Amino acid sequence: MRLLELEINGDRLHVAAPPHWTLLEVLRYELGLTGTKQGCDKGDCGACTVLVDGKPQLSCLMLGSAAQGHAITTIEGLLPAHRAQGGAGADPVQDAFDRCGALQCGFCQPGMMLSAKALLSENPTPTSTDIKHALSGNLCRCTGYTQILEAALLAATKTEEVL
């Protein structure tokens, strides 16, 4: 076991976990943050995407210990972060995904939304091609992606409004 000091969703946490645990394992099995999904555990599906200092990262491919010293945002942290920055209502990405019905089973959703979030913070006015590139590492077996892409575009408009 190793004592890790992690910054997750704005909170500084001390977690005891085996040194070889991935960030995904620490989140799901130690911290109970199950919004981060485990779809393949080997970097293929994108369901485990989190933000590390605002950049999308597959948490199944990052050691928990390597996450120390970085700001980690999971899906559970999007709304609090939005509010902390003075945002009203829902986070624009979450709101758009909900409005567009960009989910069926929803299992791919957290990863999709965080990839979209990362894109929009870098590029608030993305084209559909930019969005497709940004989400190309996130697999969805149900929705047909169309509504997901619509949602990302809608979120872009809203992000602009907020900014």
Added chain:
Amino acid sequence: MTSQDNGTPSWGARADHRVLNKDTRRLSGPEKVKGEAIYSIDRHVPDMLYGKLVCIPVAKAEFTVDVDPAMEIEGVVIAIPLREGSTLYNGQAVAAVAAETPELAEDGARAVVVNYTPQGFVVTAESAKAPGAPQVSSRSPNHAPRGGSNDKGRGDMDATMEALDASDFVVEAEFDVAIQHHACLETHGLLADFKGGDEATIYASTQVAFGIPGSAAGPLGLDRQNVRCVVEHMGGGFGAKFSMDVAGRAACLMAAEVGRPVSMFNDRRQEFETSGNRSGSIQRIKAGVAKDGEILAMHSDMDKLGGVGRGPGAVQPYIYNVLESFTLDYALHTNTDSSRAMRAPGHPQVSFAMESVVDMLAYGIGADLVEIRKRNLSDPAYHRQLDRVAQEIGWNEHQHRTAPGKGDGWIAEGIGFGVSTWGGGGGPGAAAEVRIERDGGVTSSIGVQDLGTGVRTLVAMIPAEEFGLQASDVLPRIGDTQLPNGVGSGGSVTTASVAPCLKDASHKTRLAFAEHLASVLKCEAKDVTFADGKVFAKSAPDRGLTWKDACATLPAEGLARTGKWIGDLQTSGAHGAQAARVQVDLMTGAVKVLKMVAVQDSGLVLNPLTWRSQVNGAMIQSIGLALYEGRVMEPDLGIQINANLGDYKLPGCMEIPELVAIVDDEDTRQAVIGVGEPPAIPGAGAIANAIHNACGARITSLPITPDKVLEALAKLS
């Protein structure tokens, strides 16, 4: 005014609907986008153990298993053998371990000693049919009629041969469909929450919540009625999650043994190797057509690749009228796991071959691809649907209408078509309860699971329509065997099975509420009207009560009624047509689908938003089947070499064309039909046809990868 009939329940005129037939956001949306939705794989209960299966790494073996070494690892709580003697396919589970953490369970599984002697096996169609091939199992020869040894084929062979001779144009081809995987993002498994005593709750990723207590009771050693199943949220099923599988059974056995909850979910490799695939097929077809476009004859010899199973039942000729046909339907067994139901089991495979044949015949006689289809389809639904998709895809302006492109130049564009059929009706057995509380709250309950299709939202929409409320005013309760009976979600039966129950319960509750309110509103019960969140006497719309105030007049226990299935509220018989426009890069063989259009009838569409999502998703899965997906077996080792989401290619958002999903609004049936399967049928055939239409390369083997395109193009020149 909402649709309110005081006689027998009916859906009422579409023009009167305020909630139904309107885009309605999923009620689980907020929870899901916040990451708060708990799937069975996310469930964690105190004292819970994690389970892991021990799987045999060869295609066929005799084995012995010793679980004791696993027990020497600290943290491993139990290890059990699951079977003895022999296995028939790679990945078959022989033992299971449960431990305090997932990785200790893995350590434990690695410590189990399996002594196995590999046996001769076959994992590909060619090797299964080779002379002297090892027999897959002792139960049946490798190649056997699906209908049993007396099955000598369907139809009249002599008449078919004569009709082939009499045809003006005849084609002959072999069609090959690779095995596709369900690839649900949440893998199979369950948490058996048992802490000793005589009750247990199973949190399962299943399509049949009500089937779980019966399956789990035995291994748990409990009475069926003391086992509850909860499916709060579920990460996809597509037909693969009907049984609780070996992982579920093992979790129950171990939980029962140690009196602690055990969670056991497949890893991705197990998911590919043992938990779900659409059967492959090889179809040898000879067909003939008359000059006027009538299909006169079809001789089909089909091998279904269902692994150790027999594969699905769908056969040729598919949908189209064929004057004389003869069909041989065989299972070709291999040492691979059994195929399972997957969106329209068997249909996409036969549709791909049939649609290809129709195009081949059309080009042979110089017929228009839409016209030849209409010529051989009797149902007028197909005629209007084909016209509509043809219009949407730009067929009339397209250059290759009776002859394909020549494969010269660099980029070629083509169009292809396909049609589908499905039942989509429901059946009796389910029940629903609708309850109005004195504080104005409305709960709508039915135990059915929501695989992601949007059932939860329907469960609220139906009473909302009845009471003049919004869907968000109703609390839907689903996914729990303690609620009124649900139904298994398979074969597109869910909507047509549960919606009538919900309608019946809503209707009865409204009538009872109207009866109660008649004295309050000083009118007859039949004149009590529910609309826009208000309740009033029909004659005095401005003097009513708000919904809340009306509910406040109820007794403390509120008001509730249960509803049963009513056959007249649903029907069956779904038809659809699809068109695909593709672009073929003649230098690299790469195919890009540019646009797909689906026109689909399904009676009264309850929620167009989730309907479109289903249809779009089905088209994407067809793109996968047509261009990318396929299990690859290593013939000498007997293992799947792409049992992961990196090497098994699912369509991603870079591969998504423009998708257009259109409700066939000329279908005016006032009854609901399920739409899960039908749109998953015709896409692969339409895409294969579009590739041929673009450049003349007829590829009869799915998936159509660039190498196959280049090979076919080379043959052309």
